[in-house]
Amino acid sequence: MDADIGKELQERVREAFARRAPLQISGGGSKNFYGRAPSGAPLQVGAHRGVIHYLPTELVITARAGTPLTEIETLLAEHRQMLPFEPPHFGPNATLGGAVACGLSGPRRPYSGALRDFVLGVKIINGKGDILRFGGQVMKNVAGFDVARLMAGALGTLGVLLEVSLKVLPRPEQEITLRRPDTAEQALRRMNAWAGQPLPLSAACFDGAHLYVRLSGTEGGLRAAREAIGGDPVPDGASFWEKLREQELRFFSDAARLWRLSLPPAAPPLHLPGEWFIDWGGAQRWLKNPLPAEVIRATAARLGGHATLFRDGERLQVFHPLPPALL
Numbered sequence: 001m002d003a004d005i006g007k008e009l010q011e012r013v014r015e016a017f018a019r020r021a022p023l024q025i026s027g028g029g030s031k032n033f034y035g036r037a038p039s040g041a042p043l044q045v046g047a048h049r050g051v052i053h054y055l056p057t058e059l060v061i062t063a064r065a066g067t068p069l070t071e072i073e074t075l076l077a078e079h080r081q082m083l084p085f086e087p088p089h090f091g092p093n094a095t096l097g098g099a100v101a102c103g104l105s106g107p108r109r110p111y112s113g114a115l116r117d118f119v120l121g122v123k124i125i126n127g128k129g130d131i132l133r134f135g136g137q138v139m140k141n142v143a144g145f146d147v148a149r150l151m152a153g154a155l156g157t158l159g160v161l162l163e164v165s166l167k168v169l170p171r172p173e174q175e176i177t178l179r180r181p182d183t184a185e186q187a188l189r190r191m192n193a194w195a196g197q198p199l200p201l202s203a204a205c206f207d208g209a210h211l212y213v214r215l216s217g218t219e220g221g222l223r224a225a226r227e228a229i230g231g232d233p234v235p236d237g238a239s240f241w242e243k244l245r246e247q248e249l250r251f252f253s254d255a256a257r258l259w260r261l262s263l264p265p266a267a268p269p270l271h272l273p274g275e276w277f278i279d280w281g282g283a284q285r286w287l288k289n290p291l292p293a294e295v296i297r298a299t300a301a302r303l304g305g306h307a308t309l310f311r312d313g314e315r316l317q318v319f320h321p322l323p324p325a326l327l
Helices: 006-019 069-078 096-102 184-195 219-229 237-245 293-302
Strands: 023-026 041-044 051-055 060-064 119-125 131-135 160-167 174-181 201-206 210-217 258-262 275-279 284-288 306-311
Touching: 006 023, 006 041, 006 119, 006 160, 051 069, 060 069, 060 096, 069 096, 096 160, 174 219, 174 237, 184 201, 184 210, 184 275, 210 219, 210 237, 258 293, 293 306
Parallel strands: 023 041
Antiparallel strands: 051 060, 060 160, 119 131, 119 160, 174 210, 201 210, 201 275, 258 284, 258 306, 275 284
């Protein structure tokens, strides 16, 4: 049921600020595993929910942070629209605020943009309990520091999200997924070559044995791209990409320590032991490996990237440390 509990949340933050007591922001709890271990009294924001403003013709939606992602995606689908960054849910209770706070994007990210690229505006409670607004409901609404997009991936450290305005996009007319056997080296070469051509790519990954490519567009455009790329059609391609987004494929099914490496797409395969899954056309690489964090991060850094301990571990140094000067 839609509800506005912004004033209640504001009062809780003000009380905590007066006592210098930390708060642990909690929405649907689907991504509690991600990031450093939180501390503080729970601040439940899941009840702050509901779509506030949606104009399909303007490609903009504004909703409260506790609104379930499924509710937003269902509403958009009724108008043949979508969240182009395909946010992972990781559970049925995923919320809009949690998606923005974690800043995670799905398989379409390299070809449509990241979550932060579609954040138009936010309403937040800062650490002192003040309610602030940043941005708006149009693309060109920022003169100066773009605070709204800083909220993407901040994990609640910059404030409690109350409302988020997002740009949405029309759904493609048609989609097809193609698969072909390949090696990691060949798959990376192909994905990078295709990315430089006028092909309607919307996802590309390599699971260790097969290269998967999703094409999105018109019937004629897909026919021409399919002839150029080759490979066999996957009967239920939509299910494959959804399982990849939600980490439900076999690769993600065990409890092994999981690293997420962000690298230049054309970087060669890394010579680290373990099992690999390459996504985002080569830019996002998942690794199951028990090696020390220093080894994995140093290897990623040498290629111009960074490494995040996505699952497992002590949750102390989850993210790649910043260089001293930048810190």
